[in-house]
Amino acid sequence: MAVQPEGTPCWADAMFSDVEGAKRFYGDVLGWTFGESSPEYGNYTQAYASGKAVAAVVPPMPGQEGQSRWCLYFASPDAAATARKIRDNDGEVLMEPMKVGDFGTMCLAREPSGTVFGVWQGGTHEGFEAIGTPGAYCWAEVFTREPEKADTFLSAVFPYRMKQMEDQAIDYRMFDVAGRTVLGRMKMTDDFPPEVPSYINLYFSVDDCDQAVERAVKLGGVLRFGPMSSPFGRFAALSDPQGADFSVIDTATTEGEMPAVRDV
Structure with missing residues (x-):
């Protein structure tokens, strides 16, 4: 790429x-x-x-x-x-x-x-050679308790245009660059233990979310959330046996209507 x-x-x-x-x-x-x-x-x-x-x-x-x-x-x-x-x-x-x-x-x-x-x-290593294919990086979200700080910083450092999801239940923002949505930002709720710091959650693409979760848990991973179907795909949040958080998503298995967004 x-x-x-x-x-x-x-x-x-x-x-x-x-x-x-x-x-x-x-x-x-x-x-x-x-x-x-x-x-x-x-x-x-x-x-x-x-x-x-x-x-x-x-x-x-x-x-x-x-x-x-x-x-x-x-x-x-x-x-x-x-x-x-x-x-x-x-x-x-x-x-x-x-x-x-x-x-x-x-x-x-x-x-x-x-x-x-x-x-x-x-330089000679330009980055990902594949995105969105099985096993490859697909998406990422910044999880933070202080979304205003994160939003102000990210849009000042990088040439982002921002869109806010109009779902009143969650505070979710998306960042576009060169006409493509490349990053999400989620406000952390009280469901997150207070000792969990702000972090970026990476999504890796899989053919079958449930099978990937089954393999991960069998190998000592911890299921944190899901599997859940959404308009973006069926996904689940996991921790690997050494504590690294990540998510898996099957973007071909979708459910529901895409949420409305507005420019900010």
């Missing part, structure tokens, strides 16, 4: 203390295969779905051991300029822009309501 427009989710990775365990889990649940690890890049290992690069797993760096978490990267034509915008809009740069060989330049940051995310300026 070509380099994505600025602000488009373009890559995902996660640190796992037990990388081999993560490979077995996601290999069985999402059908991933894995390339050779790269010792010169901290044993970074790419995952593939049907031969296309869709994510990566890596052992934690010293001092970063703990609960695993998926990190979503947003495309940037200039990671250093994006880092300046992050700071100028009350965000925090956790890792300064760093060149990764010829692959590209990465940066890690935290937006004001607490969500950690990455920035990727593509």
Whole structure:
């Protein structure tokens, strides 16, 4: 795939203390295969779905051991300029822009309501080689208790146009770039334990949501929500055996009418 427009989710990775365990889990649940690890890049290992690069797993760096978490990267034509915008809009740069060989330049940051995310300026590695196909990244949502902070920040750092879902039961916003909806934002309710911080939830596409959930639970994953059918597909929220949250969705199995939205 070509380099994505600025602000488009373009890559995902996660640190796992037990990388081999993560490979077995996601290999069985999402059908991933894995390339050779790269010792010169901290044993970074790419995952593939049907031969296309869709994510990566890596052992934690010293001092970063703990609960695993998926990190979503947003495309940037200039990671250093994006880092300046992050700071100028009350965000925090956790890792300064760093060149990764010829692959590209990465940066890690935290937006004001607490969500950690990455920035990727593509070089020879442009990001996802597939999106929305079985085993590949499909969608992401920022879960936050302070939606105003997140919305203001995201729309200042990236060239987003925002739409608000008109469902009064939930506070849900969508972000468009280059005429395409690329990200959602959900206000966290009291259903979330207070110790759960703001985070980005990644959705991976599957052929059959219920079967994917069954495989995940059998392998030690925890079902957090669902499976549930919606106008967007049948989906479920899970945690893997090492604590990383993610969702699976079958976009071919839909139910109900698409919700109304308004520009904001």
